[in-house]
Amino acid sequence: MIRYSDEELEEFRNIIADKLTNAKEQLQFYLDQLAEDADGPDSKIKSLDDGVSTAEKERLTTLAGRQQKLIKHLENALIRIDNKVYGICRETGKLISKDRLRAVPHATLSIKAKQGRV
Numbered sequence: 001m002i003r004y005s006d007e008e009l010e011e012f013r014n015i016i017a018d019k020l021t022n023a024k025e026q027l028q029f030y031l032d033q034l035a036e037d038a039d040g041p042d043s044k045i046k047s048l049d050d051g052v053s054t055a056e057k058e059r060l061t062t063l064a065g066r067q068q069k070l071i072k073h074l075e076n077a078l079i080r081i082d083n084k085v086y087g088i089c090r091e092t093g094k095l096i097s098k099d100r101l102r103a104v105p106h107a108t109l110s111i112k113a114k115q116g117r118v
Contacts, residue, residue: 002095004087013081016105020074027067034060073106089113 004012034057080086087096091113100107 003084009081009086012086012101012105015102016074016077019105020071023067023071023074027064027071030060030064030067077106
């Protein structure tokens with residue numbers, strides 16, 4: 001079976017761990033913004049009119065949802081590393097390029113496979 005070496009997998013594990021930490025911090029920031037008491041003196045949302053306030057809450061909710069998805073994708077990538085199948089395109093069965101994995105460490109498709117899916 002074609003796969004990345006244990007040393008290469010460890011490099012990707014470190015990249016993913018860093019991205020996972022950042023993603024969790026960003027998610028917490030969004031959740032803190034949403035949970036902030038609207039009557040609090042420091043509330044950024046409070047000072048906005050009702051329409052803008054609702055739009056801002058929706059934006060934060062969307063951003064938090066995206067972060068949750070990213071976290072899940074990154075956690076799944078760590079599982080693939082543990083199972084030694086990380087970096088293998090799920091359509092072609094070939095290795096995804098290291099450059100692509102460094103840019104998008106949770107990728108499961110090679111560029112070629114992704115382009116073919118349009």
